[in-house]
Amino acid sequence: MTYRAPISEFRFLFDHVVGFSQVSETDRFAEATPETVEAVLSEAGKLCEDMLAPLQRAGDLHPARLENGVVRTSPGYDEGYRAIAEGGWIAIAADPEYGGMGLPMTMTSAVNEMMSSACLSLQLAPLMTQGQIEALEHHATDEIKALYLPKLIAGEWMGTMNLTEPQAGSDVGALTTKATPNGDGTYAITGQKIYISWGDNDFTENVCHLVLARLPDAVPGTKGISLFLVPKRIPDANGIPGVANSLKVVSLEHKMGLHGSPTAVMQYDGATGWLIGKENDGMRAMFTMMNNARLGVGIQGIGVAEGAYQHALAYAEGRKQGRTENNSITDHADVRRMLATMKADTFAARAIALANAVAIDMETATGHADWSARAALLTPITKAFGSDTGIDVASTGVQVHGGMGFIEETGAAQYSRDVRVAAIYEGTNGIQSMDLVGRKLMDGGEAAYRLLDEMEAEAEAARAKRPDLVDPVWQACETLRETTEWMVAHGAQDRFAGSVPYLRGFARVLGAHFHLRAALADPDGPHDRLAAFYIHRILPEHVGLLAHARQGAEDLFAVSVDDLAA
Amino acid sequence: MTYRAPISEFRFLFDHVVGFSQVSETDRFAEATPETVEAVLSEAGKLCEDMLAPLQRAGDLHPARLENGVVRTSPGYDEGYRAIAEGGWIAIAADPEYGGMGLPMTMTSAVNEMMSSACLSLQLAPLMTQGQIEALEHHATDEIKALYLPKLIAGEWMGTMNLTEPQAGSDVGALTTKATPNGDGTYAITGQKIYISWGDNDFTENVCHLVLARLPDAVPGTKGISLFLVPKRIPDANGIPGVANSLKVVSLEHKMGLHGSPTAVMQYDGATGWLIGKENDGMRAMFTMMNNARLGVGIQGIGVAEGAYQHALAYAEGRKQGRTENNSITDHADVRRMLATMKADTFAARAIALANAVAIDMETATGHADWSARAALLTPITKAFGSDTGIDVASTGVQVHGGMGFIEETGAAQYSRDVRVAAIYEGTNGIQSMDLVGRKLMDGGEAAYRLLDEMEAEAEAARAKRPDLVDPVWQACETLRETTEWMVAHGAQDRFAGSVPYLRGFARVLGAHFHLRAALADPDGPHDRLAAFYIHRILPEHVGLLAHARQGAEDLFAVSVDDLAA
Structure with missing residues (x-):
């Protein structure tokens, strides 16, 4: 699967459609000049084209697997993640104090989209880590920040989100994982979490879990939930991961797609955790992470739409059929309709997502309530419409291929299988819609x-x-x-x-x-x-x-x- | 996966929505009394519930495979096909002279739908055979009919359709497979065909291929195409399959779904074939088969929609979530919307398909041009809307399951993967639409x-x-x-x-x-x-x-x- 990063399209949207100049005119994001945008997008695009796109099919054919309690990742994912980290792409929006670049979320969104086009199952790893970084930046103590953020931002450690339990899906308030104070400021976390994306891996030296749990005296429902940081290996004061924590991967799921991303059932047996934010205030901290992730998942959908579109267009242009031998099937009215619909919908979803990111950046830069209200309004739309667009465009991509679309070697079907979960995770699209009208x-x-x-x-x-x-x-x-x-x-x-x-x-x-x-x-x-x-x-x-x-x-x-x- | 045959719903549609009484009032179909309908649907429904539905997941997990040139089918498919054959369900519409029951296509459609709900990949085998039976009934010589039809109808032999070649997909006229007269009334068939559903199996004693090919002097395009019957083993005058014909399965495809159905690349190397219909008139004979198959594929979509709907409803009814502990998620407005949409769309698609079948039966019984025009008008709509409904309903079924929908063990994803091809094969839905407006x-x-x-x-x-x-x-x-x-x-x-x-x-x-x-x-x-x-x-x-x-x-x-x- 070849992929060409749509740099000039991003530039067009930044300059003419989503008002990015407002962002670069703020003091906070003064460094985001046109030259920086061009350099960052080109560099990230090159990584996606050359390094990540070739991993996509390997991840599908050789799923992550659990061997004697150890997660073995798909071939090349180790090198892929290192390359993302070395390029600085894990979290370009993160605080420069901890190794980030402090760049706008709008630029992060473009980079995330390109990584999603190239290899969705691997991109999910930096996406989860980005959410954790943002949650820690907003809610963790300086000590935790100093210990964890540089490692997460550099890609030496990876971050995960642990919300769901078997009886508590969309109804997060029903969760029962327990957190008991250890008396030394830490907590003992006990419970089982499911659907943990990138719950473990075999290439970062640590994995840091953000876990929602209940204190012993917590009230029922969402008001009795607290957030804890639970590392796989407990770091010493110098950030060297030491003793293994009391947690493990119980199993990995067999999924319709996204085979390269290990989706774990996690078991915590009195694992040592650190409170993030205040007691019983976990939902607020979690929403920092979730809002980031919701924008990110919408963008995953758009990334897959772009990838599936390029893939289908290349096939159609190469497919000669019909009486005029020089013409390709792009001259058939319905094929043209399908391709134009894919492109037009991808444009619409991308513009909405980038406008959403601009609103987030303007909120960050100005603190103005109008911008935060705009960002809040657009987030469920970006998430649901972005993921639905990914699903629809990928399915149309299969259709453009005709019979070849149903054959796995072609690659069209993988886009369709991989992206299907984007309408489900980080809050189903039904939940997004309730958020919008509620x-x-x-x-x-x-x-x-x-x-x-x-x-x-x-x-x-x-x-x-x-x-x-x-x-x-x-x-x-x-x-x-x-x-x-x-x-x-x-x-x-x-x-x-x-x-x-x-x-x-x-x-x-x-x-x-x-x-x-x-x-x-x-x-x-x-x-x-x-x-x-x-x-x-x-x-x-x-x-x-x-x-x-x-x-x-x-x-x-x-x-x-x-x-x-x- | 449990499945309950919707017998009373079929009865309601027959009696109140699609005007089946017109059919049973004809001399031709006088035997199709309400009692016969009830008996046939109940008996077939029982087979689907008890025998076929349990095969669905086995076919997905253990795909048909090619071993040393021999196709090995999925576990239980042998017994499943025998049970279909023994019940007489391969072709209930077929001519009683050759072992059929001469029942209306409307009843066939209901039976085909139930088999599709239960196990789509296996149902494709009788569907292909039905198309072949109908093509032979209309276009073959009495000798061919006497030799082949009883075996196909009894399920001792299986039938396939061979149209597509690598360079000739929707553009059938571009095919290049050659047919050379042998001088004894038979022809030597040479060429490669792709996407041959059930191209071979290890449980019927013969497999009969209907193959489109060109005679040496044929004009280019669709007007130079003839149809040939090419058996895997050449039967003697008593219908005992003897000498192996010069044909083979080159490979089986790795598909997004429908793993239980072996999709073959077939190679013909001077294989012995018998002309069906007239020379250069193959497209007409093929369309007999295709029209049958198009109705059948639309019904496949409806069958999967029904199966996916029942599966999602059962999950939702068992899923307790939210504050009132006794209530299931069916009380959530958006879950109710999804389920009601699935049911309402399935009803619409089923009514269209059965009305289409009624028109075919009335055409058969009366020969009236209005009925044949009605059947011709509805066929592309049934095919495209039925298959699209299957795809949409199955995808909504995944969504109703939330996170579980993406996990293969649940079974929701399989409906979605299996049915995807229904919008592609037997003429893509784009081709159906061109047929409608053209x-x-x-x-x-x-x-x-x-x-x-x-x-x-x-x-x-x-x-x-x-x-x-x-x-x-x-x-x-x-x-x-x-x-x-x-x-x-x-x-x-x-x-x-x-x-x-x-x-x-x-x-x-x-x-x-x-x-x-x-x-x-x-x-x-x-x-x-x-x-x-x-x-x-x-x-x-x-x-x-x-x-x-x-x-x-x-x-x-x-x-x-x-x-x-x-």
């Missing part, structure tokens, strides 16, 4: 309306120039506004009954907004033509989605569980 | 308008009773009519540019028509509530799809191949 509209819709005001104002300003594109976008914004008003005016059950189509409809309309920007910045260019394709052909989907979103709960729950089983 | 509208839209007239007349008649359901259905029919008029008025490129969304939109509206019928037949019952869910929430998708369908080719081809690569 928590994210609890401001009475203020953040959503502010975004819609901007979208409509921009459309208005461009109306005279491009009525063919502006009219449908403006009308779609109005429908989204009315649906948002409906959501704000209705109770939780009614909102939840339409939450998934609402999120999808929101993303469709927001995607059109960014396509319009791109068209205006590239008149008569490729982005203009792709925007016309999206706005005239794909955007109309929002009508059905938003009509569904406004139906309320009654019709839905009228279909009883008995009816379902009838 | 060949099937070449009557100036007559068959489509006749169907729309019926749909609108029925809606009109029910308007006073159920305006809440009728108004949106009638409006959707009008939009479909306008879009059909647009298609008829435009040239091939414009039609092809919107063919896939047109087919999907057509299926959405047609599904609403059948849901409305079901609601009227079951007032205040489960079908009524499911119809309301579908019509209010899912049907609105047709707006975006049909808007896309009417965009024409200009916008689409404006996105150039250079733009795609930009």
Whole structure:
């Protein structure tokens, strides 16, 4: 599988679509000049093309496995992770005090996307570590930071997230893992965690687990959860990993895809842990990590979409069929439709994700509540629409290949199998949608309306120039506004009954907004033509989605569980 | 994986939705009384539940493999195929003169669906054999029929279809396999064929290949193609398979799913074949087989949808989560939405497929051109919408399982992997859509308008009773009519540019028509509530799809191949 890093497309989006110049104009991110962006993306892109992309198929064919309690990773993953670490790509946004580069999340997002295109199962390792670094930066003591952050940032140690238990999936509050004070400031952690991505490996000298658990006197539910850092090997004061902690990998899962990523069942038997943040305040610290991870998982979807698109386009261009022998199947109308849809949807999802990252960077740089509200609003949309786009584009990639798509050697099927989990982990897309219509509209819709005001104002300003594109976008914004008003005016059950189509409809309309920007910045260019394709052909989907979103709960729950089983 | 055959649902559809009584009122199918239907479906359902469903996972874990030139099938498949054969289920529609039961295709379709739910990879074997039986019934000499049909119908021999070559996929006319007359009425067949489902097995005493090839003087393209029957072992006059023919399995494919079905590369080296039908008239004979197979593949999708739905519902009902400990996740709004969508879409696709089968039976029984036009119109819709529904429902089934959905042991992922090929084989869904807007509208839209007239007349008649359901259905029919008029008025490129969304939109509206019928037949019952869910929430998708369908080719081809690569 060859992969070409889409550097110039990132530059176009940074410069013309997602307003990255705002970020580089802040004091906090003054170093993120166009030259730095170009250098960082080119360097990371080269690593992804040359070093990581060739690992993708090896990871699928030779899954990580557990041998006598030791996780053996896929061939080449050791060297791959080292190369990521040596390039400094584990965490370019991390604090320079601990070895990071302090660069914007927007740039991290582009780098993460390229790594996801090249080899998703390996990219999950730095992604998990990034989330841990951010959680520690925000919530750990200076001592913990000094001990752990340099190792994590340098890639000498790896980080994991431990939330889920067999009886506590989306319902995190039901978890039962126990944390008992040892009397010396540490805690003894006991319990079982499942679905632990990169729960162990055979190439970093330590693995650091962030584990949600309950103190002995904790109240039930999410308010009685605390967060602990539990290293595989307990480091001494100099950061040398010593004694093995009381934890182990019980088993690895056999998964539909992402075979190169070891997904562990972890057992903690009185393992020594350090409290991160305050007692019973673990969910807050966890959300720092989760929000990072949710953006990251949306971007995984986009990365796979890009990889699967390039792969399908290369196949289609090489596939001669039909009467005119020189033409490839790209000249068949439906193949052209599939490829254009893949590209247009990838553009929309990428623009949303990068705009989300820009909002995070502006929040970091300015501390302004409007930016944090914007980031909070966009995060569930990025996660769900990014992962859904990855799944849809990869499936279309299989279809473009015809019969070859179903044959594993081709590689199209692997994209489809690997990315399927992105709609599930870090909060299913159903949970993302509930977050959007629940928590994210609890401001009475203020953040959503502010975004819609901007979208409509921009459309208005461009109306005279491009009525063919502006009219449908403006009308779609109005429908989204009315649906948002409906959501704000209705109770939780009614909102939840339409939450998934609402999120999808929101993303469709927001995607059109960014396509319009791109068209205006590239008149008569490729982005203009792709925007016309999206706005005239794909955007109309929002009508059905938003009509569904406004139906309320009654019709839905009228279909009883008995009816379902009838 | 447990599976319960949905016998009462089939009965409801036969009696109230697809007009099966018309079929049983004909002389040709007078034996298909309600008692016979009940007996046949119950008996076949029992086989599927008890014997076939347990094979599904074994086939996935232990793929068919090639050992020293011999295909070794998955554990239990031998017994499974024998049980299908002994029950008489290979071909219940086949001619009683040769051992069939002469029952309607509608009943075959229900039986095929149940077998597909239970074990798709094994069901593909009788499906291929059914297609061969039908091709021989229509096009073979009496001698060939007498020799081959009893063996195929009894399941002692198995049938395959050999169309595709490496350079000739959707473009069948490009095939190069040669047929040279031997001078004794037989032909020597030489060439390579790929993607041959059930290309060989280790449990039937013979395997009969229908092979498309070119005579020495044949013109290029599809008009120079002839069809040959090429048995693995050449039978003597008494039907005893003797000498091995000059053909072999070169290799088996490693596929995304359907591991239990051996997909072979076949090599013919001067193999002895018998001409079926006339010289250079192979495409016509092949289409007999293909049309049967297209209906059958749509039904495969529906079968997998039913299986995946039952599997997901059982999981959700057993999954306790949330504050009220007695409730399962079926009480979460988005889980209810997913399950109701799966059930409503499966209903729509099944009704379309069975209505298609009824049209085929009426064509057989009456010879009336209206019925054959109806069957021809519905076949691409059944194939594409049935397979897409299987893919979508199976993917939603994965999502209902949350994290467990990505773990192979759960079984949800297998439905998703297995059914993916249904959108590809027997003509990709893109090809189906081209068939719909091309060949099937070449009557100036007559068959489509006749169907729309019926749909609108029925809606009109029910308007006073159920305006809440009728108004949106009638409006959707009008939009479909306008879009059909647009298609008829435009040239091939414009039609092809919107063919896939047109087919999907057509299926959405047609599904609403059948849901409305079901609601009227079951007032205040489960079908009524499911119809309301579908019509209010899912049907609105047709707006975006049909808007896309009417965009024409200009916008689409404006996105150039250079733009795609930009």
